Amino acid sequence: MPESVSQQTIGVLTLPLTHNYGGILQFIALQQVLTSFGYNTLLLDFQPSGGTAKAWLKSLLFQYSFGNINRFKKRYVVEQTEPIYTIQELRKVVLDRQLAAVIVGSDQVWQERFTQGNLGAYFLHFLKDDSVPKVAYAASFGTTKIETPIDAAEISEALQTFTAISVREDSGKTILADVFGYSDATHVLDPTLLLPASFYESLISEGEIKTSNPGLFAYVLDETDELRAQIDQFAESNNLSVSEIKHRSSTKIGQLLQQKPLVEQWLYEFKNAKFVVTDSYHGMLLSIIFEKQFLVVVNKKRGAARFESLARLLGLEDRLLNILNSENIQSYPIIDYSDLDSLLNVQKEASSKYLKSNLPTLF
Known part of the structure; x- marks a missing residue:
């Protein structure tokens, strides 16, 4: 175990908390867990694709659309840095703040396509020569296998300097061993699952919720006409009304002028549902937390490993479908x-x- 330190702040490096409801929720959950341990939490707001005129203009254009999400983050993210755009700045913040430790995770922080060309940063390679304790908690590759990255040797070296490494999917242990030569990882739960339903109910109670009669809640990230028809047919055959939350408008102008739903409303829909159909990983987690009957239409484009690993762990393999039928x-x-x-x-x-x-x- 690392030796005692007087500083009580843990830095957390995760993917940028933009408009990803699940990403926001897993950070809030981890923050709450660390608070229960007695630590303060500092979100390291690393935005490697930010800091440009294009990024600034995009944030300005979507300011109204993301208003509800930004207000939620402002309310529940206790402390965060100013936006950090480079690895050099990130290292400076960590060292200047004299953090007790840095946690990388959760979410798909090791999924290369989400790291904006900065995969090594999420393995904390910029701290490999520094004494600050480094911990990976429930880090995810989001897949069962990866191509060997160009900086694999540097990442392997950085992994050896971690105090502890844990992954969200069992396949992550295999990838770490086969690609990076690290064989001491532990399989753990996404931080969202570490908290009771009462925590999320407390968040719901603070929102201006539009209530509805319980029915089938369809939370689908990648909707197709075929899946939409399957959901409607499934609901009709089971005499259930359908409620849903959509994150994106079908038109460009709608994406700018239509506000994203309240995070609290999103949580409420899971709690209120009689039955849930989702293709979202955190949709699956919330269905479990609120003890719902549910089915997951596995979103292979976004990565099936996450669903399959959790289903194996909890004996829920029969919840995973490729096609939703009207049974x-x-x-x-x-x-x-x-x-x-x-x-x-x-x-x-x-x-x-x-x-x-x-x-x-x-x-």
């Missing part, structure tokens, strides 16, 4: 949450204990 809900086995909660609680305790035991001890 009656009763044809799918009912999720017994008394059994699932027992299994989930064991995983929660192990994941929380792992994280806490690998952070510097507080005085």
